[in-house]
Amino acid sequence: MASPVLELRGLRKHFPVGARLLGGRSAVVKAVDGVDFAIQPGETLGLIGESGCGKTTTSKLILLQEVPTAGTIAFDGRDIATLAGAELMAYRRAVQVVFQDPFSSLSPRMRVGEIIAEPLEIHTRLGAAAIRARVDAVLELVGLAPDVASLFPHEFSGGQRQRIAIARALVTDTRLIVLDEPVSALDVSVRAQIINQLEHLQRSLGVSYLFIGHDLATVAHISHRIAVMYLGKIVETAESEALCARPMHPYTRALFAAALPSHPDDPPAERTIAGEVPSALALPSGCRFHPRCPLAMPVCSEVEPALRLRDGNGAVACHLY
């Protein structure tokens, strides 16, 4: 196997919360608490979980918006914490992001052409004509006409704005795009356009994606491999087909049970799990999922399970296996 583009090892991010003004103890939110995964060139890794599970903090760590408490992120085998100067700039060029809401991620005061050209102006010494040619080229890649470069974002629909955001992410020599719920805010018929476009771009450019989402069907559709996150930890990871065929972790199974059917005659879900995600301030002992787990055993509240290889491929962190 080729060496991964990006590899996370034992990544942790803890946020201290609460003032210590009156001598009270400050608490720590363990938003990301020991995450390992790797993304291969041309691969899409789906990261799935409910709100508060640490998906977005993980993406912020990758995008250098937060500094990890512990652990490393390696890009092409090199720890990004050691990068500086030109190498750091090269990393920032290679790793880009597309956010969920295309209405707030594009500056309303900049023309589309300026929005897409901005990374080039920061990162390259291209002349105006070369920049213009590059902007036209990426606009075409995402299915927009070059003449939209002179328009403002408000003149576009949500789907078109998301195309503009993708164009901006592609304009540098991008190797990895973090897609943070990129289709959640879009209408159903437009969602399909964007997903097909992303898949097409990956095939033609070989770019890798980290696709963050909460909708199992969408994540499973676009991803080669999926990592399921719960309260700061990855509880199961496997190839997309294998995970869909046989989800093993009880939390993954709960996500499948909660997934909506695609036809009224689909067999009803086994059962819905009770309760809500506990506060990250007071993590349950042992396995973090045990208070909600229908199959919890005594050991689950005492010992935290480690990720172990699962049948076929991938890994699962559960005492059942």
Place this chain on the structure above:
Amino acid sequence: MVRAVDHVSFGLDEGETLGLVGESGSGKTTTCLSIVGLLPRGARIVGGSVRFEGEELTRKSQRELRRIRGRRIAVILQDPMASLNPLFTIFRQVAEPAFFHQQLRGRTLRARVQHLLRAVRIPSPEWRMRDYPHQMSGGMRQRIVGAIALAGGPRLVIADEPTTNLDVTIQAQYLDLLKDIQRETGVALIFVTHNLGIVARMCDRVAVMYAGSVVEQAPVRELFNTPRHPYTRALLGAVPKLGSKDPLYAIAGQPPNLASLPTGCAFHPRCPEALPRCASETPVEVRAGHGSAARCWLVSNGLARP
């Protein structure tokens, strides 16, 4: 003038769930607000009729409608934080319909509120009812809104995208809860959503809206098995199916602006099967058995794919 909603006809029986499906701007919410007479200032119903338990609602005064809303028809909106008042306790907000519509007071009122909170699975309601909305999680808040909706003992609940802001496992819990409540009370539900998975799981009948019109309606199985309108087919094909990697069926373009609707059939610029007449003539509704109907020239001409 913008015709937000045009050509909308549907009916539903006691204990039945109707899914009102469409993309943003298709007129789903305007349709629901018309039913309960809550259209924003400047908007009015210029034609048609809304009959509820044999009574014509469009001719009622706001005063009369107030006696129906919250009692016989309840509405659950998408964002529970916007429907709950942050300054009042849960008790006060859940008690309001019972206080005004059923004249309950004191201990009876408290018992009623606790009963309602228990019905929507709020743990230890005698304590939680003293809390304020911000002390509750998103899923709990939406259940509180459900409790308020049930407080008047409604015959019809209109739920406008009630689970859009909820996590998937919480969404599943909420949908199960609505089903249970419907079984217990026989209330009719109008479920407004853009999510066909919710329709497949919850609804008996479906009406698909596009650009302000109902373009197709049918019993849920019939709609999923033999969609007749090209837009319905496009919607069904655009949703990823769990475990399938087949490319999604994407239709070009986006939903039209209601202020400048295309002539003829509003869907014709995006329709892969459009006929010449689709651009000039508005299609008429063609009815078939089981209360299904479609508004498409292909169907009128017998050209629709089965």
